[in-house]
Amino acid sequence: MSTLPRHIQLTGGDYFIHAVDRRMRRAGMAGNICRIVIRLEGVPDAERFRHRVAAAPVFNWLGGIRLQRSFPGFPPAWRTASQRAEIFHEHAANGTAGDIPDSLPPALLRRELRADRNPAIALDFVRHADGSAHLVFSWNHALLDVRGVEMLLQRLRDDTARDAPPGEEVVNPDQTRFNLLRRWLSLPRRMMTARGSLALINKTCLEPLFSLQPSRHPAATGEHHYRIVNFSEQETARIDEHGQRLNAGFRRSLFYLAAMLKAVHAIARQRGGEAGAYLVPVPHDLRRRDAPRPIFSNQISFLFYRIEPNMADNLPETIAELARQMMDQARERSPESFAAAMDMFKPMPPGFYMYRLSLPTRGKFASFFFSDAGETCAGMDMLGGGRITAVTHLAPTSRPPGLTVVFSRFRKQLSAVLAYGDECLSVTEVDRLERGLRAALAGEVAA
Numbered sequence: 001m002s003t004l005p006r007h008i009q010l011t012g013g014d015y016f017i018h019a020v021d022r023r024m025r026r027a028g029m030a031g032n033i034c035r036i037v038i039r040l041e042g043v044p045d046a047e048r049f050r051h052r053v054a055a056a057p058v059f060n061w062l063g064g065i066r067l068q069r070s071f072p073g074f075p076p077a078w079r080t081a082s083q084r085a086e087i088f089h090e091h092a093a094n095g096t097a098g099d100i101p102d103s104l105p106p107a108l109l110r111r112e113l114r115a116d117r118n119p120a121i122a123l124d125f126v127r128h129a130d131g132s133a134h135l136v137f138s139w140n141h142a143l144l145d146v147r148g149v150e151m152l153l154q155r156l157r158d159d160t161a162r163d164a165p166p167g168e169e170v171v172n173p174d175q176t177r178f179n180l181l182r183r184w185l186s187l188p189r190r191m192m193t194a195r196g197s198l199a200l201i202n203k204t205c206l207e208p209l210f211s212l213q214p215s216r217h218p219a220a221t222g223e224h225h226y227r228i229v230n231f232s233e234q235e236t237a238r239i240d241e242h243g244q245r246l247n248a249g250f251r252r253s254l255f256y257l258a259a260m261l262k263a264v265h266a267i268a269r270q271r272g273g274e275a276g277a278y279l280v281p282v283p284h285d286l287r288r289r290d291a292p293r294p295i296f297s298n299q300i301s302f303l304f305y306r307i308e309p310n311m312a313d314n315l316p317e318t319i320a321e322l323a324r325q326m327m328d329q330a331r332e333r334s335p336e337s338f339a340a341a342m343d344m345f346k347p348m349p350p351g352f353y354m355y356r357l358s359l360p361t362r363g364k365f366a367s368f369f370f371s372d373a374g375e376t377c378a379g380m381d382m383l384g385g386g387r388i389t390a391v392t393h394l395a396p397t398s399r400p401p402g403l404t405v406v407f408s409r410f411r412k413q414l415s416a417v418l419a420y421g422d423e424c425l426s427v428t429e430v431d432r433l434e435r436g437l438r439a440a441l442a443g444e445v446a447a
Contacts, residue, residue, distance in 0.1 A: 004061045008078040009175040012342025013298035015076070018067060018115050018142040019350040019357075024398045030224060032141040033113050035394040036149060037100050037134055038377070044133040044386025046090050046125040052156060052384075053088045053123055058170060058295070059152075063087040063119040065143060065296075075346035077178075078297075085119035091126045100228055100392045103128070108136060115142040133386060141298070141396070146373050147285060148295040157383050172294045194344055196337035200329065204306040205360040210268050210276035210367050212424040213400035226394060227418040227430050229437060236414040242443040246316055251323055253372035256407045256416070256441070257282070257305070258318040260370060263436030264403075265312035267429050275309040278367040284335040301335035301342070315440060368403040371395075376408045395419050 010018075021032035053059045063085040069076035091105045101109060104126060113120045120140040127133050137149060144152070231239065240252075248255035261278055268275070281302045287293045305325055311317050329335065345353050358365060376391045390410065395417060397404035402424025406417045416437065420430065439445060 004057065004080075005171055005176045006080045007176070008065075008171055008296070009178050010067070010076055010078060010346060011172075011175065011297050011299065012339050012344075012346065013145070013300045014067075014078075014142050015346045015350075015353070016342050016357075017298055018076075019353045020398060021115065021140065021142060022350040023354045024396070027399070029398065030396060031112070031114065032396050032398070033138060034141050034146075034149075034396065035136055035138045036153070036376070037104070037136050037392040037394060038153075038383065038388055039390040039392075040133045040135060040383060040386030041131075041389050042382075042385065042387040044125075044127075044135070044384050046127065046133075046384075049123065049125055049135065049156075049384045050088050050090070056155065058155060059087065059121075059123075060084060061170075062121050062143070062152075062296070065120065066118040067115040067142065073347050081118045087119045087122050089122060089124045091124060093126055093128045100134075101226055101394060104134065104136065108138075111138070113138060113140045115140045135383065144296065145283070145285075145298045145300050146371070146393075147287065147293070147299070148297070150376070150378075151293070151295045153377060153380070153383075157380055168294065170294060171296045172299065175297060191344070193337055194341035196332060196334060197341045200304060200332075200334050200337070201360050204279060204304045206277075207362065208276035209279050209361060209364050210264075210309070211364045211400055212264075212267075212368065212402045212420075213364070223422045224397065225420055225422060225430075227420070227434060228392060229416040229418065229434050231414040231438075231441075233412045235442065236409075236412055239414060239441045242441065245443070246319055248319055251319070251326075253282075253407070254319050254322040254326065256372055257370055258315050258322060259437055259440035260368070260405050260416075261307055261312045261318055262315060262440045263433050264368060265309065266436045267425075267433060268309070270429075270432070276367075277309065278305075278307045278312060279361065279364070280305045280307075280368060280370050281366050283371050286335065286339060301339040303329050303335060364400050365398075366401045368401050368405060369395075369397065370405045371407070373406060373408040376410050393417050397421060399424060 017032055025031050061080065064081040064083070065078050066081055067076050068079050091108065093103065093105060108124050111122060113122060120143050122138045124136040124138065125133060126136065137153065139149065243252060243255040246255060257280065264278065281304050283300045284303050286299045286301055303326060305322055307318055307321060311321060373393055377388060380388055382388065391408070392415065393406045393408050395404045395406045397419040399421045402421045404419040408415055418430065418433065425433070
C-alpha cells in the first residue's frame with residue numbers, strides 16, 4: 001500500500017468527464033457511471049471475491065479516492081481518504097440471469113457513485129436462483145477508462161491481486177509531480193499545443209449538425225434505457241468478412257462506426273426536417289506502448305469525425321472518409337492537442353467549462369457518442385471459481401446527444417450496446433436502429 005500515492009493530479013480527460021457528470025446530475029439525469037457485467041456459471045464463489053477484494057491493496061486504494069479542489073482557481077486533484085470504504089456487495093435475485101439490465105437489482109443500478117465522494121467504484125455479486133451469477137463492476141467514469149478497468153479485472157483474476165502493484169502500474173508518474181512554477185512557465189508551450197484543437201473543432205462543428213435531442217434543454221423526467229445487440233459467432237464471422245471486403249482491415253472500429261452512422265441516417269431521413277452533418281467524438285487512448293500502462297485515471301483524448309448526410313448512406317465511402325480524417329488528425333497530432341486543451345481548462349469551474357465547450361456546437365455536443373472497447377476480458381475463462389459466459393458494457397448517456405453506442409467483443413462474439421433516452425428515441429426507432437445496424441454490418445438491405 002505504501003507504493004501507492006496519496007495525492008494525484010487529474011488528467012484533462014478526468015476533468016472533462018467529471019464536468020459531464022456534474023452537468024448530467026444537474027439536469028436530473030443519472031451520473032456518468034459505467035458498468036461491466038460479467039455472467040458467471042458453474043460454481044462462482046462470492047466469498048472468494050470478497051476476500052480477494054479486501055486483500056487487494058489496489059482495490060482498497062481505489063475505494064478511498066476522491067476528487068478535491070483545494071483553492072478556487074487551482075486545478076482539482078485526486079486524494080485518498082483516511083477511512084476505508086466498502087466496495088463489495090452481495091445480492092440474491094429470485095429470477096435467472098436473463099436480460100441485462102432487467103435481471104440486476106434496481107438498488108444496484110440506482111447506487112450513487114460520485115467522484116468527489118468515496119467510494120466511487122463498486123463490485124456487486126448477484127446470485128440468481130438458477131445457480132448462475134453476475135459480477136458487476138461499476139465506477140464513476142472520471143476515475144477510470146475502459147483499459148484501466150480491464151487491467152483491474154485481470155488483477156482480480158490473478159493471485160497477484162494480493163500484492164501491491166508498483167506505483168507506475170497504477171498511476172502515471174507525471175500525475176504525482178506538481179510544481180506550480182513549472183506549470184506557469186510551461187503555459188506558453190501548452191497554449192501552442194492546444195491551438196490545433198481549436199482549429200479542428202471549428203472545422204468539424206460547423207452547423208447544421210444532426211441531433212436526436214428534440215430540444216436544447218433535456219427533460220429531467222426522461223428515462224434511460226439499454227438495447228443489447230448480440231451477434232452469434234457465425235454472425236460475427238460474417239461481419240468480419242464483410243469488413244474485409246470493404247477494406248476496413250485493422251480499422252475495424254471505423255467499420256462499426258460507419259455502420260452505426262448509416263443506421264442513424266435512416267432514422268434522420270424518416271424524421272425529415274433539416275439535414276445536418278453527423279458529428280461523433282471517439283475516445284483515443286494516449287498510453288504509450290513503450291511505457292508502463294497505468295490503471296488509474298483517464299489516459300484518453302478524442303478524435304472528432306464529421307460525416308455529411310449525402311455520404312452517410314454509402315458504407316465504403318463513409319469508411320474511406322473516416323480513415324482519411326483519422327490519418328489527418330493523427331498526422332496533425334490532434335489528440336495530443338485536445339488533451340492539452342482539456343488540461344488547461346482544469347482550473348475552471350465545471351459549469352463554465354461545459355458552457356465554453358458547448359459553444360461551437362450550440363449545446364449539441366455530438367450526434368451520438370461512440371466507442372469500441374475491443375476485446376473484453378481477453379484470455380479470461382474463469383473468475384472466482386465461475387466460468388465466464390458473457391460480458392456486457394453498460395454505458396451512460398447524456399442528453400444531448402441522447403444516444404451512446406459501445407461495441408465490444410468477447411471471445412468470438414461481437415456485441416453493441418445502445419444506451420438512449422426515451423425522449424430522444426422511441427422504441428420503434430430503436431427497433432429500426434437495431435435492424436439497420438445489423439443489416440449494415442452484415443452487408444444486407446435493412447428491412
